[in-house]
Amino acid sequence: MLLTDYLPQDPANVSEDDIYEAFGRWVATRGIDLYPAQDEASMHLAAGSNVILATPTGSGKSLVAIAAHFYAMARDQISFYTAPIKALVSEKFFDLCKIFGAENVGMVTGDSSVNADAPIICCTAEILANLALREGSRADVGCVVMDEFHFYADPQRGWAWQVPLIELPQSQFLLMSATLGDVTRFEKELSERTGKSTVTVAHTQRPIPLHFHYSMEPVQEAVEELISTKQTPVYIVHFSQLDAIDRASGLMSINVCTREEKDRIAELIAGFRFSAGFGKTLNRLVRHGIGVHHAGMLPKYRRLVEQLAQAGLLKVICGTDTLGVGINVPIRTVVITALSKFDGTRTRILNAREFHQIAGRAGRAGFDTAGTVLVQAPEHAIENHKAMEKAVKKHGEGSTKLRQIPKKKPPQGFVTWGEKTFEKIVDAPPETLKSSFQVSHSMLLNLLEREDNAFEAAVRLLTQNHETPSAQRKLKLRALGILRELIATGVVVRREQPDRFGNYYELTVHLQANFALNQPLSPFALAALELLDPDSPSYALDVVSTIEATLEKPRQVLSGQEKKARGEAIAAMKAEGLEYNDRMAALEEVSYPQPLAERLESAFEQYRAGAPWLADFELAPKSVVRDMYERAMGFSDFVQYYQLARSEGVLLRYLTDAYKALRQTVPQDSLREDLEDLIEWLGEMIRQIDSSLLDEWEELSRGEVPEEHQEEITPPAPERLTTNRRAFRVMVRNEMFRRVKLFADEKDNELGELDGEAGFDADAWAEFMDDYFDEHEDIDDGPAGRAADLFLVTEEGRTWRVRQIFADPAGDHDWGINAEVDLDASDEAGAPVLTVTSIGRMG
Secondary structure, three states: OOHHHHOOOOHHHOOHHHHHHHHHHHHHHOOOOOOHHHHHHHHHHHOOOEEEEOOOOOOOHHHHHHHHHHHHHHOOOOEEEEEOOHHHHHHHHHHHHHHHOHHHEEEEEOOEEEOOOOOEEEEEHHHHHHHHHHHHHHOOOOEEEEOOHHHHHOOOOOHHHHHHHHHOOOOEEEEEOOOOOOOHHHHHHHHHHHOOOEEEEOOOOOOOOEEEEEEOOOHHHHHHHHHHOOOOOEEEEEOOHHHHHHHHHHHHHOOOOOHHHHHHHHHHOOOOOOOOOHHHHHHHHHHOOEEEEOOOOOHHHHHHHHHHHHOOOOOEEEEEOOHHHHOOOOOOEEEEOOOEEEOOOOEEEOOHHHHHHHHOOOOOOOOOOOEEEEEEOOHHHHHHHHHHHHHHHHHOOOOHHHHHOOOOOOOOOOOOOOHHHHHHHHHOOOOOOOOOOOOOHHHHHHHHOOOOOHHHHHHHHHHHOOOOHHHHHHHHHHHHHHHHHHHHOOOEEEOOOOOOOOOOEEEOOOOOOOOOOOOOOHHHHHHHHOOOOOOOOOHHHHHHHHHHOOOOOOHHHHHHHHHHHHHHHHHHHHHOOOOHHHHHHHHOOOOOOOOOHHHHHHHHHHHHHOOHHHHHOOOOOOOOHHHHHHOOOOHHHHHHHHOOHHHHHHHHHHHHHHHHHHHHHOOHHHOOHHHHHHHHHHHHHHHHHHOHHHHHHHHHHOOOOOOOOOOOOOOOOOOOHHHOHHHHHHHHHHHHHHHHHHHHOOOHHHHHHHHHHHOOOHHHHHHHHHHHHHHOOOOOOOHHHHOHHHEEEEEEOOEEEEEEEOOOOOOOOOEEEEEEEEHHHHHHHOOOOEEEEEEEEOO
């Protein structure tokens, strides 16, 4: 039964005892006994109190959140669930749909919205913060559940966790995290602002206790012992994706699973499509009982690892500290390989909050009586320890020769930590949350949209936030500066007389819903599209570049592009005989590709003069989709070319965001056939790689609640590639044009790798190049060279015969490449399967 079946019939006359008992009856039907902390928190919520739930990981905070939503529904109130990342919001959305019924749960994120009028809304913290800024005490928000509340201290996003606390006095709050530290301030201020009592439930006793150990054994030996003593599944935490993959590969020498377990894994993944590159590595690892889990993986791979782990078939998982955000993997033992990490700026010791977030994942409720956390000593310390043990056995405990044993030094840049650091961090409580409040253009604009006194709200936010007095003074000066800028540009005007709410300032523009959340630069992109020449051969690619400039930077992808560009630049400069110092100086100017950068940045500066709030955002010219299309590459080719195997997930998310932005931003009258072809190609390529990110978004965009998550190990195969004729034709064209580009650059070896099996090795291609360039000085491999009339297709059943004509300078069009395309094989591979049949003059 759904939890809604237990709702009291008359919300107007419901008592706290009624709803508490009703929730208890539903819990009993699920065979659950509430932990004391869950029961205490549920009772206080039923009584109408705010609750700060600061209990350890694994203590069932999610069930308390369900109680909060249930009580709000029983009182005919709207409740909000917020979390720091869209993935977690989406996961809770699906979970709550199963418990309350899909019609009673909605989701709002920056790029999609479904059932937004439901009594339970799942959203990112910024969505609720903007609602609080615009509507304040008028907002129809009865209850707010803030998950992972420690993000309050996040330097970039902490403001979004603080605004609702200040601007929603009508709401009941449930703040949840395993690592909150001292919450006295929140307890006091919530009570004062909401007029409701606030209770902190902070039982430190875990339902599944943890045992901490400091290990002087090498990781491989420690893991072997954990496996032999049945302390699996083991999650080995690293602070870089490369280290996680290297560790997993290094553990292949251990016999992790039984023969029966390996056979079961092979049976479950028999139909799973592993792509080239990292897919091959993961295929080999999981068959051995070892998983890898990090943010750079494709979603389908992470889901596969999670499902195999849930089935008890993966004994060891090597991953990153994303474990602390709450991945869906059952873990008995956590092995932490270091107590220091690079945080993007410097290498530092983990703080207590980070350590306990990670360690808290050990121990499975219902399976384990205890969890184990093993912290590995630094590698050099382990080697020195082993060397000393060996020397003691040889020379004796008190021998003077022990002083002569050479000690391995720590690696360069090592931040010193050891067993004392371990003991200190295990006993340390989480640090007190530090405020990270900010003032931005979008914050003031949202305040000015509200239908009450915006000035009073601004004063409240600037004086009642948790910053220090000196920091508050700086915030006030910044707010005043932003207001002056908005007035100077005409976005805000000052009234002679206040309006009925007492406001002297009003907006001359009105903001779209969820302003500053979903591609805030989209309005600029829309305006910039009007500057493009629709008759230019590069129009479609220029549209793509305009949209790409508004997207967040995929750091790992751009790094790969820059590394490739610098490598090619150095090779060219060496060939030219440039001296080393000159090469290094010139190299500073080499970066990743940024088409239209100068034109777009100039246009952006002009546009921003009338939209000063865009000062909060950065235009970021780059070329990922365009680069892939211009090089006529598929996903796997692009990954291999730029060595992005560890960042496939980052690349896919970026491509998905680019596809969404193209679909949402480019108006109908700006579309052209080649641009529509490109968008169709991009969408189909994403679906063939991993459709999960796109399918869910498209269903949500249509206002549909997606079906329940796929529970099978093998996800449903994407629709046959050749079903989407338009996209498939573009893919085939790209395969042919890729050969044109390689031909133009005289890359005979690479062409030989592509078509050697068809009888066209590097020598054959080199001979054709000599013949062509004897007749023609050049070949156009730009946009004009891939014109539609230079690509011919003859369809013969499930085989296509295709010809790509070369665009020679004289316009003779007398050379080209002929090939056959096997449609059935293409469906099987998820990419065009093409065989070159001839090269040369047209017959």
